[in-house]
Amino acid sequence: MKAPQSPANPCEQALAAWCVRWDFQAQTSAPVAVAFSAGADSTALLLASHARWPGRVTALHVHHGLQAAADDFESHATAFCALHGIALKVERVQAGHATGESPEDVARQARYAALARMGQEMEAACVLLGQHADDQAETVLLALSRGAGMPGLSAMAERFERHGTVFGRPLLALSSAALRAWLTQAGHAFVDDPSNADQRFTRNRIRAVLMPAWDACFPGFRPMLARSAAHAAQAQRLLDELAVMDVARVGTPPDIRAMQSLSRDRQANVLRHWLRTQANVAASTAQLDELLDQVAACTTRGHRIHLKVAHGFVTRGGSRLQFTPPI
Template identity: 70%
Template sequence: MAASPTPRPTARPTPRATSADVTRSTAPANPCEQALDRWCERCARTPLKVAVAYSAGADSTALLLAAHQRWPAQLVALHVNHGLQAAADGFERHARHFCEQHGMALRVERVHAAHEAGQSPEEAARLARYAALARMAREAGAGCVLLGQHADDQAETLLLALSRGAGLPGLASMPERFERAGMHFGRPLLDVPASDLRAWLLAQGHAFVDDPSNTDTRFTRNRIRALLMPAWEACFPGFRPLLARSARHAAQAQRLLDELAGLDLAHTGAPPQIVQLQSLSRDRQANALRHWLRTSAGVAAATAQLDELLDQIAACTTRGHRIHIKVGPGHVEREGERLRYTPTL
């Protein structure tokens, strides 16, 4: 009996590439994707669920699309509506439509931040925004909120700090990772120029909104953006990533100073003993006192206040010497052999 022939597999036609396939294969990658890869490599771990602060502007739109590409089932977009301008409701409508169009989960919270005496409306809105983002992220089960600040924002922050005579904490500008309101936040785009984000969005046809307040030159940051940044670019093309690098160097130096302050405060005690402070150099005293005030009371002494405090510590050689210097909303005082910080009630 003749053997049955072995069945041959049926040949399947090779699918022909369509124009859409060609477009997708040749389309440039979202510049946020590589930045997000680098940021994730530097992080110790990636949370099971990630949130993106989505204002509907260009930077957060590009970041949201990159995050959605990386974590399609683990992502939630967070939109905060401050109601501070007439366009705010339009931003929210755009955010809802964009997320629905791309199949992304979205949470929206409206906040009305009243500023206190001595506090700017912008500062009050910023604090309220962080609190709302942290709250929404926790409700969504996210362990981290990604923010869309980019290289231009970092450069503007550094120039603003330089114009105010800031120390290393100010020159360090915006950290790429930090914690606020009990939530972890990340800024993966600090090396990416804004022009790269906008060029990619426009080339791919992704819609975003422009905040009209960003061109209002009554605000210092907007004047830096409109006047200083073009002048720097004319003199030093491609300077933005270089300023971001300088900010990273300043942040590294500040971390070392914080480590030294920790060692010195272990020697002086916290609150610090005056005699033990006097055994340190004046520079180390200043560094330790800044760290003590920042970590224990959440305040920063102005340069003149800190200089006066250091002079008083140097002069404190008798039992009856009194120290009482205003720092922030309170006072640094002598209490026995130690300093203490007393906030104003």
């Protein structure tokens, strides 16, 4: 009589499909890193990666130092990797936030910086992240609640670069329920972060209140939101292509008179692209509207432009706009 087979890890098929889409098969010998929080999603992804690339995978664990349970997460990650013969790297960061800063944003920035450092140290071809369909849906809802434009509505990309490191998200089509069901059935332990239940954080409120309501009204809504995010991402890529063509026309930094020859919508697209690529800042809707008005009114040599955008100022320098960061 045959022994019952273990259920198939749904992450393995998702990971294989991601590798095909992004031509990751070419990376035949480089190590692969997996961000491993010890939670359910990263545990399932780590096991799938280890099965696909045995001996080439390293788990990267970031200890944020923000809660007492962080030591337990690290202990679990260490024991889990030792049990499965997976290499583990740990980096401790101080992710405390200053007054006026979002604790979620600060912790996320510290985490990505640490993952990039560890990935570069081991010369990893890619750092894989365990965000799934629920995370993607929450990101879209969060963007909608903030009145975000195309970049925000595009939600999370399957592949992106940050801090000089390639990151991948192979699980965006898989639900949290599917991952947890497999882990439970297969007998793999994972930890639950108690801070995920703290509804002082916006994303947690979306998860606890909005997501169940959407599920009740629109069962199976997650793939639909993911599809909308994919459409928004495609539209943003086209806007970026148009911006590159228009930047070739108006120059960098933008020539004011050349800008005035474009439609207001194309001017807005150029300004967003210029500010993002040259200064790594984004103007608010109100700031961008005021800047467009200033550009339209700039018809005399002595016209002055001086407008706060993000943490700096857009000013007029001769015939062109310029961005001046704070001193």
